[in-house]
Amino acid sequence: MSLPREFLLQIASQYKLSDKQEEAFLAKFTSNSSDIEIAESLHIAESTLRTRMSDVYRKFSIINGKGSGKSG
Numbered sequence: 001m002s003l004p005r006e007f008l009l010q011i012a013s014q015y016k017l018s019d020k021q022e023e024a025f026l027a028k029f030t031s032n033s034s035d036i037e038i039a040e041s042l043h044i045a046e047s048t049l050r051t052r053m054s055d056v057y058r059k060f061s062i063i064n065g066k067g068s069g070k071s072g
Contacts, residue, residue, distance in 0.1 A: 003029045015059045024052035 008029055012022040027038045039049040
């Protein structure tokens with residue numbers, strides 16, 4: 001799912017994402033790339049991307065269960 005960058009920047013600011021969280025959040029939702037491709041583009045491990053996104057979801061208060069797959 002690809003969303004407008006300006007919209008995502010507003011959300012990131014509203015929820016006070018850290019720079020690294022914002023970077024992962026923008027990469028995840030401005031492209032249709034896989035997590036592996038996103039992690040490679042950010043020069044981080046896929047597990048690091050998942051951790052950053054888990055932190056983002058927690059700030060958004062949308063983690064209700066365990067496991068991956070919150071975005072799709």
